[in-house]
Amino acid sequence: MRLDCPICGNRDRREFYYQGDAVMLERPAPDAGAAAWDGYLHLRANLAGETRDLWQHEAGCGAWLVVTRNTVTHAIHTVELASAVKEALR
């Protein structure tokens, strides 16, 4: 498996650290309530198909990335800077 880091280019999987669902970028408001926080912290869909996950180019540029890939076909669709994704959410 290889990922196209937007900064470094195409790199081997061993340079990257996997964190988990990119939903972590969408932190609820402090007063959003217990259900929203429970969902944000603990509940994951675990779909077979397209997922969006956070990875870090740990042994490269250090950037956090959002990787959209398909867990059924193993296709990797996009690799974006998490900072840009977060900016777009604002």
Add this chain to the structure above:
Amino acid sequence: MAKLKARMPCEEMLPFTFGTVKLDETNLGVMTSVMALGEDAALSSALSDAHGVGFPKANRTLGNAGGPRCIWFGQRQAMLIGPAPDDRLQVYAALVDQSDGWCAVTVEGEDVEHVLERLVPVDLRRMHFKRGHTARTQLGHISASITRTGSQAFLILVFRSMAASLVHELSQAMRAVASRRGNG
């Protein structure tokens, strides 16, 4: 206070040669981590004014051995090598003296690409990775900065605490390549 003796990270381990490849320590002198705070362009022109080298693009270096040099070192980071940083840069970047924090070696010779291809998961062949190109990547399991400095020469930086591991990894690969060539 007692006068302490400066000691290089690879002292007593280097230099050595196996086959066509030589490994030696490189004393880079003052090294300053430059982390951009605002606009990269403003930082780059401030660096150019102060030291004659701008802020490098990703995967590139500016300047040459001997003079001030700036090696790209990560997302919005570079390593300024040579001069102590001008105070005026503080407006544009976080500056951290890391002079004693890194081990720097130069590996060079005809088979140098064959040595590094055993250890590094990036294509470092000359057609893809030219003089002045740099990569943050791994050498074995060690986090490293690798820069091509010549047609058969690379500058490799790792954390100072990794010096002995770096020398071990490179010596194993150098021996293996030399023995395949029949001149180990």
